[in-house]
Amino acid sequence: MDDIIPRRRSQHRIQRLGFSCRRHLRSANYFKTKQKSPGGDYLLSPAGVDWLKSTAKLDNVLARPDYRVAHALRKAQSRGESLNSFIFAVNFQVPSKEPYSLVLYFATEDPIPSDSLLHRLINGEEDDSFRNQRLKLLTNVVEGPRIVRAAAGNFGALVLGKALKCGYHRGTNYFEIDVDLGSYAIMAAVVRLTLRYLRSLTTDIGFVVEAQTKDELLET
Incomplete structure (x- = not known):
C-alpha cells in the first residue's frame, strides 16, 4: 500500500475553510431569462482540507484503512458518536513529479433530500454519465497575481467530468470523486502555474450539481 504523508505546513497555507458570499446560480426562470440568483441553503458544510503527498497517485482515499479521516470517523462511531455523518470528498490529483492530492471534505449529519440532484449524483444507479455531465466546479481567485487570475478565469465554471478524467466511489458513509x-x-498547465504562487493565493471554491431541465431548478 502506498504511503501517505500529510503536508501539514502546506495545508495550513492553503486556506481556512468557511463560507464566502453566496454564489449566483440558475434561477427558477433560467431557461427563459438566463438570469441567476443567490443560491439557497447549502446541503453540505465544509469540513476540512488535506494536502497529501504519496508514492503513487491516490484513488479512493476514504476507503483506505490507514487514512486518518476515515479512521477518525470509524473511531467516533464506535463510541456512538457521528452515527449519521456523511462525507462528500473531492480529491484533486495534482500533476507533478511527486504525486500530490488536494482533498476537500464536506459533511452533513442530516439526510440528503431524496428529491435533490445531489442525492441522485451520490446514489443514482445509472452509469457515471449523469455524474460526468452534472457536477460543476465553481472557482474565483479573490487575491493573487494577475497572471494566475487570468489563467484561472477560463475555468471559473467547469463541469468536471466533461473536461477531466473522474473516478467515483460510494462507500457506506461517504462519496468520493477523484x-x-x-x-x-x-488544465495541467494552469495547475502548475498556480502552484508557483500558492502562498499568495486566496481562492473561493464551490460545487453545484447543474440543473439542465426546468423541473430541476432552483440550483442549490
Whole structure:
C-alpha cells in the first residue's frame, strides 16, 4: 500500500475553510431569462482540507484503512458518536513529479433530500454519465497575481467530468470523486502555474450539481 504523508505546513497555507458570499446560480426562470440568483441553503458544510503527498497517485482515499479521516470517523462511531455523518470528498490529483492530492471534505449529519440532484449524483444507479455531465466546479481567485487570475478565469465554471478524467466511489458513509487534473493538458498547465504562487493565493471554491431541465431548478 502506498504511503501517505500529510503536508501539514502546506495545508495550513492553503486556506481556512468557511463560507464566502453566496454564489449566483440558475434561477427558477433560467431557461427563459438566463438570469441567476443567490443560491439557497447549502446541503453540505465544509469540513476540512488535506494536502497529501504519496508514492503513487491516490484513488479512493476514504476507503483506505490507514487514512486518518476515515479512521477518525470509524473511531467516533464506535463510541456512538457521528452515527449519521456523511462525507462528500473531492480529491484533486495534482500533476507533478511527486504525486500530490488536494482533498476537500464536506459533511452533513442530516439526510440528503431524496428529491435533490445531489442525492441522485451520490446514489443514482445509472452509469457515471449523469455524474460526468452534472457536477460543476465553481472557482474565483479573490487575491493573487494577475497572471494566475487570468489563467484561472477560463475555468471559473467547469463541469468536471466533461473536461477531466473522474473516478467515483460510494462507500457506506461517504462519496468520493477523484479528479485527475493532469488528464487535460491546458488544465495541467494552469495547475502548475498556480502552484508557483500558492502562498499568495486566496481562492473561493464551490460545487453545484447543474440543473439542465426546468423541473430541476432552483440550483442549490
